[in-house]
Amino acid sequence: xxIIQLAPECAPVAKVGGLGDVVRGLSRELAIRxxxxxxxxxxxxxxxxxxxxxxxxxYNDLWVPWQDxxxxxxxxxxxxxxxxxxxxxxxxxGRFFERGRIYGEADDDLRFAFFCRAALEFMLKAGxxxxxxxxxxxPAALAPVLLYEMYAALGLDRTRVCxxxxxxxxxxxxxxxxxxxxxxxxxxxxxxxDRLRDNFHPGAVNLLKGGIxxxxxxxxxxxxxxxxxxxxxxxxxxxxxxxxxxxxxSGVLNGVEYDVWNPETDRHLPAPFSVEHLxxxxxxxxxxxxxxxxxxxxxxxxxxxxxxxxxxxPHLIRHxxxxxxxxxxxxxxxxxxxxxxxxxxxxRLAAGLEASPNARLVLRYDEExxxxxxxxxxxxxxxxxxxxxxxxQLIALKYGTVPVVRNTGGLADTVFDADYSELxxxxxxxxxxxxxxxxxxxxxxxxxxxxxxxxxxRFRTLQVxxxxxxxxxxxxxxxxVEIYDHIRAR
Ligand code: ADP
Numbered sequence: 001x002x003i004i005q006l007a008p009e010c011a012p013v014a015k016v017g018g019l020g021d022v023v024r025g026l027s028r029e030l031a032i033r034x035x036x037x038x039x040x041x042x043x044x045x046x047x048x049x050x051x052x053x054x055x056x057x058x059y060n061d062l063w064v065p066w067q068d069x070x071x072x073x074x075x076x077x078x079x080x081x082x083x084x085x086x087x088x089x090x091x092x093x094g095r096f097f098e099r100g101r102i103y104g105e106a107d108d109d110l111r112f113a114f115f116c117r118a119a120l121e122f123m124l125k126a127g128x129x130x131x132x133x134x135x136x137x138x139p140a141a142l143a144p145v146l147l148y149e150m151y152a153a154l155g156l157d158r159t160r161v162c163x164x165x166x167x168x169x170x171x172x173x174x175x176x177x178x179x180x181x182x183x184x185x186x187x188x189x190x191x192x193x194d195r196l197r198d199n200f201h202p203g204a205v206n207l208l209k210g211g212i213x214x215x216x217x218x219x220x221x222x223x224x225x226x227x228x229x230x231x232x233x234x235x236x237x238x239x240x241x242x243x244x245x246x247x248x249x250s251g252v253l254n255g256v257e258y259d260v261w262n263p264e265t266d267r268h269l270p271a272p273f274s275v276e277h278l279x280x281x282x283x284x285x286x287x288x289x290x291x292x293x294x295x296x297x298x299x300x301x302x303x304x305x306x307x308x309x310x311x312x313x314p315h316l317i318r319h320x321x322x323x324x325x326x327x328x329x330x331x332x333x334x335x336x337x338x339x340x341x342x343x344x345x346x347x348r349l350a351a352g353l354e355a356s357p358n359a360r361l362v363l364r365y366d367e368e369x370x371x372x373x374x375x376x377x378x379x380x381x382x383x384x385x386x387x388x389x390x391x392x393q394l395i396a397l398k399y400g401t402v403p404v405v406r407n408t409g410g411l412a413d414t415v416f417d418a419d420y421s422e423l424x425x426x427x428x429x430x431x432x433x434x435x436x437x438x439x440x441x442x443x444x445x446x447x448x449x450x451x452x453x454x455x456x457x458r459f460r461t462l463q464v465x466x467x468x469x470x471x472x473x474x475x476x477x478x479x480x481v482e483i484y485d486h487i488r489a490r
Contacts, residue, residue, distance in 0.1 A: 001484060003030055004130040005039045006119050008102060008112060008139040012367070013048045013080045014041055016102050017307055018254070018391045019136060019166045022221070025257045026134075027083045029477035038130075040119045042097040042111075043076055043087035052078035058086065059126055064118040066092070067181050071114070075122055088118045109174035109207070110181060112139035117182045119143060120151045129155075132484045134162045138172035141211025142182065145196065148214050149184060160487040162480075163215035165208070167388055168229050168236045169311065172207030173198050179205060199237050209241050216487040218242075218249045219480075221389035222410030226251025234386055252480060253413055254389040255473030261374070261395045263467075268371035273400075275467050278460065281375065281400055288376030291369070294330055295357040300378035300452040301330045302445070303401070305370060305392050308337040308346055308363075313406070316383035318349065319438045320445060325358060327449050332377065333361040334369055374399040379448050383433075383441050387411050393430070397466035402452075402459065403430040404444045414471065418462055419447065429466035 005027055009020035023039060031037045041047075049055055055078035062073040071092035078085055090096050096111040105111060120143060122128070135143045144161040152159075176187050184190050191197045191205065195213055198206040212218050220226045226249060228234045230242050242249060259265070263281075264274045270287045273280035289296055302324040304317050317333065324331040333350075337343035343363070350361035362369065374380075380396040382405040389410030393403040397414070405411040415430040416423045433444035452459045 001132060001481075001488070002036045002130045003038075003132045003134060003484065004123070004128065005037065005134045005136070006116070006140040006143050007039065007041065007136040008115070009136075010039050010041055010080060010083065010085065012051050013085070014044055014046070014102060018389065021257070021391055022164075022166065022254050023136060024081070024083055025255055025473050026477065026480060028257065029255065029473035030480065031083075033477060033481065035481075037084065038128075039080070039083055039085045040122070041085060041087050042115050043089035044102060045098040046100060046102065047087065052080045052085065054078050055087075059122065062088075062118070062122055062125060064090070064114070064121045065183050066114060066117065071118075073118055073122075075126075086122070088115060088122065090114065090118065108139075109172055109178055112172070113142050113178050113182050113207070116140060116142040116146055120146050120156070124151055124154055124156060130159050131488050132162060133159050134164065134480075135211060135215070136164050137166050138170055138208040138211070141172065141207045143211075144214035145184070145190075145210045146182065158489045160484075160489055161215045162217045162219065162483060162487065163211045165212075165218065165220045165229070165388070167311075168208075168220075168234070168238060171209065171236065171238070173201065174205050174207065176203070176205055178207075199240060206238075209238060212238070212241050212245055216248065217483050218245060219252050219483065220249070221252065221254045222413045223251035223253065224412045225386075225388045225409040228386070228409060250483070252476050252483075253410060253471070254391060254394070255476045256391060256394045256398065256471050258398065258472045261398055263375055263399050266371055266375065268368050269375050273375075275464050278400060278463065284372060284375035285377075288332070288372045291372060292332055292360040292362070293357070294332070294360060298328055299330070300449055301332060301376065302379045302381060302449075303332045303334075303373050303377035304381050305334045305373055306382075308335045308342050309339070310342075311385055311387075313383035313385055313436065314342055314345070316436070316438065316441045317381065319441055320381040320383065321349070321359060321361075323442060323445055324449075325356075327446070329358075329449055331359045332373060334364075334366060334373055336363060336365055374401055377401045378452055379404055379445075381441070381445065382406065382411055383436070384408060384411065385436055390414075394471045397429055397469050397471065400463040400467050402448060402462050402466065404441075404448050405430060405432055406436060406440070407432050407434045414469075417444075418451065418458070425461075426465060429462055429469060
């Protein structure tokens with residue numbers, strides 16, 4: 001099969017969160033299975049070009065219809081750590097991808113709508129006729145609309161589309177000016193409730209909704225989130241649309257790239273370790289404590305990693321820090337805030353703990369430190385309000401860090417409580433709580449700390465159970481091939 005992935009991120013060259021990891025991991029898995037796979041990305045000025053082999057212009061003369069004229073683009077090609085990747089560089093005055101960051105600009109709607117239009121124009125002009133166009137989240141969700149309303153008639157009529165929703169909260173809600181900008185000239189038709197009209201703002205265009213309506217298959221990143229996102233509390237206004245299109249909706253759990261995340265081969269660790277040589281994990285823990293300026297012992301070392309965002313339960317992360325210290329344990333955090341208020345709040349907290357030998361908050365993106373944290377911590381807390389899949393608990397499991405998570409989304413599909421799970425003991429791998437409040441978090445974190453201290457044998461069993469889980473791309477890769485086969489034009 002010939003598959004093109006259209007996405008705003010692909011690790012490691014353009015990554016903000018899990019979406020970037022997933023696009024890379026899935027692309028590599030599909031290629032291993034013998035498919036021809038290409039990724040199309042914007043050519044951001046922040047692109048990690050040092051990690052792209054052979055980056056060079058591949059198509060110099062792409063003119064993309066936009067507003068009332070055309071924008072000249074260069075399309076670059078390179079191998080981004082094993083993934084065939086095209087990068088679209090527009091030369092227009094809007095400087096769409098020269099903003100020093102991937103998201104967060106006032107004109108994100110136009111920037112990514114342009115990206116979709118340019119990608120389809122490129123496919124058309126370069127003679128690319130993929131069997132499958134796999135689009136990710138709202139920034140790529142306009143592509144199926146453009147494909148079926150415009151480009152199918154021009155020759156892209158055999159391509160079928162799979163949309164993956166990584167986070168329903170972000171939908172790309174904008175005004176009808178966007179339709180005009182990208183050549184969808186019948187506002188009354190496109191602003192119909194059955195197409196792109198936002199379900200609650202009649203004058204607004206909802207790009208993710210358009211993707212759901214027009215895609216041939218819609219997936220999200222875990223079976224539990226696929227169910228949750230159709231409930232009133234979690235549907236973010238798209239519940240009715242998802243119900244209408246339920247027949248093409250499914251949940252496929254994300255995988256983890258075990259050639260990147262594997263304690264037996266990880267070059268960021270002082271020494272490899274495995275289920276058979278778990279004691280060697282201590283070297284990573286010592287190195288982590290040295291690196292963070294924490295004193296040796298007392299355990300457990302509790303950690304949190306990821307975006308600091310309202311979705312991730314920031315007040316509960318704070319509480320995990322306070323409780324860890326109160327219990328005489330240690331706490332480490334690596335993360336970047338997504339809002340100025342949270343940046344300030346965690347900045348203050350980090351400054352207040354700067355001299356503590358038992359807590360450290362590192363507020364930046366640091367891939368190397370991430371590896372050491374997964375390998376050297378004892379517990380990972382993930383107290384999310386909602387979590388479509390979550391990668392941090394999957395990576396933690398592989399490294400023998402026991403996850404303490406809220407019972408939601410992909411966390412519920414992958415972490416099974418040591419005391420209360422209905423699964424057999426050999427499948428239990430962490431601690432789970434239900435209520436999104438401090439008492440809920442404490443109910444699990446206190447049990448985890450007690451197990452670490454009072455029942456080390458049992459704690460080791462949890463670590464081993466987690467390390468033996470297979471959350472590689474093997475199974476989800478197979479599932480996606482089935483979905484592609486199902487929707488393919490024959
Ligand atoms: P998100 O909601 O951000 O997509 P996920 O759990 O799905 O959350 O994925 C987060 C990914 O980003 C993981 O691979 C995690 O290790 C990584 N990550 C997040 N923040 C940082 C950081 N500050 N430094 C290094 N890696 C990070």
